[in-house]
Amino acid sequence: MTLNQRTTSLLLLAVLTAPACQTGVRGGRYIAFDTATARPVELADMAERMAGADVVFLGEEHDNDVGHKVQFWTTRMLHAHRPGVILSMEMFEADVQETLDAYLAGEIDERTFLENSRPWGNYFEHYRPAVEWAKANGVPVVAANIPRPLARSVSRGHASRVVGDRHAPWGLTVDEPSYRARFEEAMGGHGDGADKSLDNWFAAQCIKDDRMAESIIDALEQYEDDDPLVVHWCGRFHSDRGEGTVSRMLRRRPGLDVKVVSMSSGERLGRTLEESERASGAYVIRVP
Secondary structure, three states, X not given: OOHHHHXXXXXXXXXXXXXXXXXXXXOEEEEEEEOOOOEEOOHHHHHHHHOOXXXXXXXXXXXXXXXXXXXHHHHHHHHHHOOOEEEEEEEEEHHHHHHHHHXXXXXXOHHHHHHOOOOOOOHHHHHHHHHHHHHHHOOOEEEEEOOHHHHHHHHOOOHHHHOOOOOOOOOOOOOOHHHHHHHHHHOOOOOOOOOHHHHHHHHHHHHHHHHHHHHHHHHHHHOHHHOOEEEEEEEHHHOHHHXXXXXXXXXXXXXXXXXXXXXXXXXXXXXXXXXXXXXOOOEEEEEO
């Protein structure tokens, strides 16, 4: 048995002997739900069921400590079943891909990497563990998002100048009424559907989705000989209900086997699953 095989076997053993559904990570507890049945499911079973997919979306609440730990653990469990896992991240922008690759390959140190990759403010708490794990295990990491200056330009009404840029998507999709309705609600219910500034803000949201969708497809094609499974980390708004990044990816590559995991925070983790949660994805992770 090789070292990699032994590591995989040990991780699977740890996963398959994990505690029951309402279980804990250091710092908090969580429950995973299968939305088809509205019943709790073991995290290990959830990962095993999703391991045959082409793409798994792990939608997150960006600042939830417990949620990030469960997200990371789920990614590791998927990798135990599918060594061809590719980690795709909203949190890095496409123009820093070469810097990210250089760091993963050990060609630059962490300080140089961070100085040139614009990490999010919560990088050390919530994303560094996954990047370091990927680096140690030879897992590719995709800088999936559009660079912020380009998204900002779209928000100011300049989408035509951005689409087709080297680090932007080749197309912009804004014709998704249910996604637009959720966006307006998230923005506080402002706008009547004909507000020009809201149109621009929504276009900026959508160009992120289109760029991330193309990044995922590019990764599937780049690593097609390695039986790839792309695990995409993003804010859950980008993937809930199969909208946003998910729908744009499927427009480009119909037929992909996709699983969406959402996240929901609040009190009383064991409360009955709400209809909005059931609609959000194949699974929901409840966290404090």
